[in-house]
Amino acid sequence: MVQFEDLIEKVRRNSPDANIELLRRAYAFSATEHEGQVRRSGEPYLGHPLEVADFLADMHLDSVAIAAALLHDVVEDTLTTIERIEEGFGPEVAQVVAGVTKLGTIPFSSSEERQAENFRKMLLAMVDDVRVIFVKLGDRLHNMRTLGHLPEAHRIRIAQETKDIYAPIANRLGMSKVKNELEELAFHHLEPRAYEALRTKVEDRRRVTEGQIEELRQTIATKLTDAKIPIEYLEGRIKRLFSIHQKLKRQRINIDQVYDLAALRLVTHTAKDCYAALGIIHHTWSPVPGRIKDFIAMPRPNGYQSLHTSVVSERGFAFEVQIRTAEMHRVAEEGIAAHWKYKEGRIGANRDEQYFLWLRQMLEWNQEVRDPQEFMQSLKVDLYPEEVYCFTPRGEVKALPRGATIIDFAYTVHTDVGHQCIGGRLNGKMVPLRTQMKNGDIVEIVTAKGRRPSRDWLSFVVTSRARNKIRHFINAEEKTRATEIGRKLLEREARRCNIRIRSKLTAQSTTRLAAEYGFPKIEELYAKIGYGKVAARHVLGKLVPQSDLSEQAAKNEVSAPTVGNVQPSQERITVRGFDDLLVFRARCCNPIRDESIVGYITRGKGVSVHSADCPNVLNLLYDPERRIDVAWDRHDDLTPYIVSLAIQIEDRQGILADISARIADIDTNIKNIEATTSDDQRGRISVTVEVRDVKHLQRVLGSLRGVTGVLDVERAAR
Ligand code: MN
Secondary structure, eight states: OOOHHHHHHHHHHHOTTOOHHHHHHHHHHHHHHTTTOBOTTSSBTTHHHHHHHHHHHHTTOOHHHHHHHHHTTHHHHSSOOHHHHHHHHHHHHHHHHHHHHHHHTOOOOOOOHHHHHHHHHHHHHHOSSHHHHHHHHHHHHHHHHTGGGSOHHHHHHHHHHIIIIIHHHHHHTTOHHHHHHHHHHHHHHHSHHHHHHHHHHHHHHHHHHHHHHHHHHHHHHHHHHHTTOOOSEEEEEEOOHHHHHHHHHHHTOOGGGOOOOEEEEEEESSHHHHHHHHHHHHHHSEEOTTOOEETTTSOOTTOOOOEEEEEEOTTSOEEEEEEEEHHHHHHHHHGGGGGOOOOTTOOOHHHHHHHHHHHHHHTTOOSOOSOHHHHHHTTOOOSOTTEEEEEOTTSOEEEEETTOBHHHHHHHHOHHHHHTEEEEEETTEEEOTTOBOOTTOBEEEEEOTTOOOOGGGGGTOOOHHHHHHHHHHHHHHHHHHHHHHHHHHHHHHHHHTTOOHHHHOOHHHHHHHHHHTTOSSHHHHHHHHHHTSSOHHHHHHHHSOGGGOOOTTGGGOOOOSSSTTOOOBOOSEEETTBSSOOEEEOTTTOOOTTSOEEEEEOSSSOEEEEETTOHHHHHHTTSGGGEEOEEEOSSOOOOOEEEEEEEEEEOOTTHHHHHHHHHHHTTOEEEEEEEEEOTTSEEEEEEEEEESSHHHHHHHHHHHHTSTTEEEEEEEOO
16 A cells, blocks of 8 residues: 555655645545545555555646545545535645546446447536546546455446446546556456456466567667667567457457567657667568558547557567657656646646647647637636536436537437427426536426427527427428418408309319329418418419409408408519419518519418518518518519608798609609698608609609708608
């Protein structure tokens, strides 16, 4: 077991500025809190935090991290609170301890690969200080080393979690030394028989192999020395059991077919030395084609750099060689932690910026960071800024975009759960539908039979899945309504012409009618009538002879069942590909020929046409699917448009006559003219004129503005 004084010695050696006093207090506090507690092994509990602290000291981490390691279990296992840690050791230590404690409370239940990946991301997303991960990995490593003392069920669960979650996290962070040991230990506990069998077989070959490795090692050492290539470290070893095991499984071979059981690792000074050494090795032995990898020129995503090659010795003994510099070696073993040099408050700008870029690249973080320096000083990380991870009540992890709400979550469970969602419980508490979730939240959806999605939901959902499902539901509902309206419109049109529609609509005739418009079912045609895409009268014309379409009964028809008092009429506007459509000019803006216009499919009334700058257009077109292209019909009669104008005038005698004369001068019909005056010598004239098109209207406006005493002329809504 590690002794505290040895730990202090190690920390001092690594960094003279370490806060030894902080460590002493943390140790004393931890000793008091864990007093009397023992591990399953029977050893005093305190040995565990000491081992974790020692692991961090080996990685040259700072005093805050080591102090947090000493204290990492006091909140979970004793009555101490985070507040007490903060009082005694400051906010940084407390934050790391709180982070480790929080991670400890997350239950991991599935080893399904996608779930495991989400879970790993969630763990990382919940971490706001990288040191939390270091402590957690040290904790896990020591627990795995002492796993033998636990009952089998626990052992399997922890080993599985280590294999699925913690080893991949260590790998992701480039900490291969930890990753390798975690994998090896997990393999041992998860597949004890395979592990033992493999170990025995490798043992059998060890003596022979080791002899050969030593021979090769000496050959290389001599050649490198002759070539004046510095050797910092040159070691031969037999590969890890887990990696041999994986290779056997992957390639479906047995141990005798594994040719490169041995590996040599050379650590030298510079990248140039690495390439020179590679040349010497290839000159000495034959390289295996396809096995040369240059991770110096092309580092792995987690920052790993090295040259790899496999060669065959003169005796036919194959082995792998890894060549790297000391710096690359440290990064290879410690990954992210290697970049975490002892700082104690001093931040080296360049190094940190580099580190940061590397971290970002490593974690595939694509967001721009405004001030990496500040970011580093706070030691804050947000490893997955775009996602949020939460649990279903059964412990399944769901990954959602940041800002996702209860409704978004409901739709990831099931479409019907989304449709019928009325609320949610977040960590047991009822919350409204628009509530956004945070990492680690346990979300339970509350549904009610018969509840339907509301258009309102579209304003706050963030996932495209939820959006599409809600839209789809609403559109389907609208289509049902449009079908009903379409049927009624057709019936009304028939009544108007004194046609008994029911007798005309036989099974055959409706099928034929639908087919004529290109629809498989008559309901589709009704829906088109209801949306205003096809005119009821046009459809009727296909059912009865044209001569029957006179409106004898029109006078009996008091009011149409359509909304408002607009009577659909044939307008001089064409709509995208259709030549006979229920089109009307919107009353609000009353567009006239050649104005730029937009069409909007109303429910049951047809297409309403607005002037493009009508203020209602923006409001109406919130549903882009109902927008339709419209254009003024070219070959048209010259029936004029009725336009009202509002004229502001100075109140003077004869102005009304002047205005009338000016309008008549340019060949324009006045339908109505009215004048009102007010006390302030101002007056207002309303005039209704007939114009042919926009150009004509412009001429009228221009000439009116030229009348003495006219202050302003505006087009008025009818
Ligand atoms: Mn622990």
